[in-house]
Amino acid sequence: MAEAATVSQRAKVIVRGIPGGVSSPRRIAGPVAVALTALLVSACSTVVPRGPSAPPPTKAPPPSTRPDVGVEAGIPRDTARNRVALLVPLSGANAGVGKSLANATQLALLDTKNEQIRVTNYDTAQGAAAAAQRAVADGAQLILGPLLADDVRVVAPIARRAGVPVLSFSNDVSVAGDGVYLMGYTPSQSIERVVDYARSKGVTNFGGLVPNALYGTRASTTFLRAVEAAGGRVVALQTYDRTPGAIGAAVTRMAKDAPFDGVLIADSAGTAATAVPLLRKTSPDMKVMGTELWNTDSGVAARPALNGAWYASVSNGLYRQYATKYRARFGAAPYRLSSLGYDAVLLTARIARDWKVGAPFPEARLRSGEGFSGIDGAFRFGRDGIAERALEVQEIRSGNTAVVSPAPASFGR
Template identity: 85%
Template sequence: MAEAATVSQRANIIVRGFVAVTALLVSACSTVVPRGPTVPTGPTKAPPPVARPDVGVEAGIPRDTARNRVALLVPLSGTNAGVGKSLANATMLALLDTKNEQVRITNYDTATGAAAAAQRAVADGAQLILGPLLSEDVRAVAPIARRAGVPVLAFSNDTSVAGDGVYLMGYTPSQSIERVVEFARSRGVTNFGGLVPNALYGTRASTTFLRAVESAGGRVVALQTYDRTASDVSDAVNRMAKDAPFDAVLIADSAGTAATAVPLLRRMSPNAKVLGTELWNSDNGVSARPALNGAWFASVSNGLYRQFAAKYRARFGSAPYRLSSLGYDAVLLTARISRDWKVGAAFPETRLRSGEGYAGIDGPFRFGRDGVAERALEVQEIRNGSTTVVSPAPANFGR
């Protein structure tokens, strides 16, 4: 059965089923002087060293000739350890569920240095890397993996790090914004307003929002940015007053920030629809925020995720992080490809660009030419303390 092992240092490794090789003991030799007349001799010549047999012991983790080696690079210590351990648990659960015996996953802690973790993984023979989680870690890992010819399935949503052997599993804001804008336009929304934070996420969200509204045949009548403070959010909303009313307002931020802004927006546009992004799906309390009642947001489906979460809690005794499904789906993809992946051969990277895509907990997905996962998203509406699907995700990419 496939296993997962955590590697924190090269010399501190625990491997199931490994049988230690006992060192060969060599008996000491002594020289006996024969009895009889003393014969003058020169310096005593030492006997030649006894040749020790090669017992096959190597530094690092042992070779595995029966399975292909996959490395999981996630933070297992530090501030993001909770997410990293949840991802690691999810990959283990996927291996158990698929009963895959052709893949072996070893965990490496990126919190102590992503580049060092990648170098250890490559030295240990990894043929595929799952992770890292953070975009800056992907930037550190990518050139190391590229030189070794090892593809990377990263969990980041920063599209700037994708391509040239790096594939992104993360949920990108652009797809979520495009989907919710398209849905809003189909429900009669014409005039859009936007609130986005002064951050990289906000910059990219703004660009996507403008293009999506134009493509859908609508108009952006107001777009304001803000720093992530309550007072600055309030100021940004007040600046939108001159362009009110709106049919809908996109708030490209967390559900908490949106809940702060909505009461202010209602004063100028009482009937405006509130639109959110994929960030809301990672907030377990999003539906419990009264201010967001009636809001729409697009995300991956939660149907299969709920089943996964129940199984995860039963095995590990705690709830998973929402992002842990990325680890599970990465293993499902790997397990499917492993059917045609000869043990010891390089990972068949061309299979990642399969046009029909792959199925996972988060629904169907496929990688585009840019290496970013394209996902089938649904639109949910927040209604009186719960969420309801108002536009199901397409079953495939043929829509």
């Protein structure tokens, strides 16, 4: 079960030397009551002038020795389970997705009935470095998260010094490696997959629209390489700022190279839906292609402009079952990215079968190459620490999506 991070601020009192904990009041009060009675009788007695002298007052027995009480800072130690830390934003602007990830890990623990690992939540919105330091101090042997690449950069050196691997939910490949593994969906794999599929369907002359941002820079590099590797040609590639009218201006600049067989729009489904009607004025028969970003938009199929478009992503088959179970337990729909938290726990639970309690996390198992399976399908970590995923290609058809190229059942060697 997941614990709130505030538990780490309460002290744990450990009683040593007394079986069953602190002695009951009766066991302590008995000798003390006798002592008090003797003292009171002695204090109230008077001297008798005749007869033998009164006996000297009985000395009270020494007070009962209190048990040696040690106070241990942090959360209670668990000698039966390995401790795993979940570092996600639980407050602030990204609290929604962070809490959804936390709920997903809890659901995975319940579904697997795992009793070998214990997941504790830490809020990165209050400071990723502080969260990582608390997690390490509390005995975490594996970190799930953080969500944001900037937080990964802060957490990684802290975890590395402690010998704790990091399974991040980021998709920024620049933070991977040296003990950091990325669970996030990377745009490069999605673009390569959809370009290969488009080429197999006869698309030869490609155009591209990418935003002026880090995502767009990496997407354009991957796009150029993927088209070349597939035997096609990129006849136009335009960038744009995310400002009103900017994408329309980019489409206008592309017009001189029209028509295109297919155009990749490496942005959200909403932005793509704005650009497509403008593109069709010069290339009415073109195929529209998107990236993994479209799979995080629950309303992607409801955009008429995208009818017939292709995009590559992880499979949604098992995700739909998971979303139903999540909604029944937590009373709300999950964020699409929350499946990363669920799959991270499935992976950990699988490795935990051979993970001795108290021992370091067997990091080599992550790089074994055999791969793992979860809600989002099969995946495995490469030497660079990036999750290679088996992706399917979906087509938008009149308000729904249909799989036109299933994800491969296994990875090629």
